Amino acid sequence: MGLLQLLLPKRCYSCEDILLDGEKQLCTTCRHSLPVLTPLKLQYFIQLFNFPLNDILYFDVLFLYEKHNVVQALIHKLKYKEYYHIGDMIGKWQLANIEKVHDTLPIDYIIPVPIHKKRLQERGYNQLESYGNVIAEALQIPFRTDILQKTKYHRRLATFNLTDRAQNIKHSFQITNTSQLQGKHVLILDDIITTGATIKEVISNFETIKNCKISIACMAITKPED
Numbered sequence: 001m002g003l004l005q006l007l008l009p010k011r012c013y014s015c016e017d018i019l020l021d022g023e024k025q026l027c028t029t030c031r032h033s034l035p036v037l038t039p040l041k042l043q044y045f046i047q048l049f050n051f052p053l054n055d056i057l058y059f060d061v062l063f064l065y066e067k068h069n070v071v072q073a074l075i076h077k078l079k080y081k082e083y084y085h086i087g088d089m090i091g092k093w094q095l096a097n098i099e100k101v102h103d104t105l106p107i108d109y110i111i112p113v114p115i116h117k118k119r120l121q122e123r124g125y126n127q128l129e130s131y132g133n134v135i136a137e138a139l140q141i142p143f144r145t146d147i148l149q150k151t152k153y154h155r156r157l158a159t160f161n162l163t164d165r166a167q168n169i170k171h172s173f174q175i176t177n178t179s180q181l182q183g184k185h186v187l188i189l190d191d192i193i194t195t196g197a198t199i200k201e202v203i204s205n206f207e208t209i210k211n212c213k214i215s216i217a218c219m220a221i222t223k224p225e226d
Helices: 003-007 028-032 039-048 070-080 084-104 117-121 129-139 162-169 195-207
Strands: 055-067 109-113 146-149 173-175 186-195 212-223
Touching: 003 129, 039 055, 039 173, 055 186, 070 084, 070 146, 070 186, 084 129, 084 212, 109 129, 129 186, 146 162, 173 195, 186 195, 195 212
Parallel strands: 055 212, 109 186, 186 212
Antiparallel strands: 146 173
16 A cells, blocks of 8 residues: 555545555445436336337436435435535446447437526535446547526425425426437436436427437436435
């Protein structure tokens, strides 16, 4: 172990234990605890959230998000603690899935779900940028932050109940450069699907564009409340 590692040891992105030799980004325990979604489980959640499957070419989510699990810790640090490398890491993990789709149904643009410009000033960054840029650079697809805009500012959606969340997200987004999207295949990125309200609202915006094909990729999805 080098002097730098002794003075400033690398720590697990999730639990913050010191990484051992051979461990990268996550310790072995946290890596083995990642709640990876199987295709069957993902299909169950997609149907449970009642997503408009007829309007979506491809839908991919990597993990199940629950309180106090590894994924919650990772996304919290990415979103609020400036752990940009977590976005890189998750993007690289998801790349293989998206690459298969791109080979069959070429993606024209990768578009992140935006945050309002006031929120962007408060936080300083959109947590989806490092995640999306890794995928865009690897597949040589334009990463477009200028197409979808968040026009409505409200307090954090996590503070709303399910009904109010869906109501408050309505009419929150606006698409610019619509003529560039006609006949294109767009991949929309988000971090967590909590109620599905945000993704549904974004999809409804793209549905208005002639021959625009929509795919979705997200880091994680929550288990709906009983």
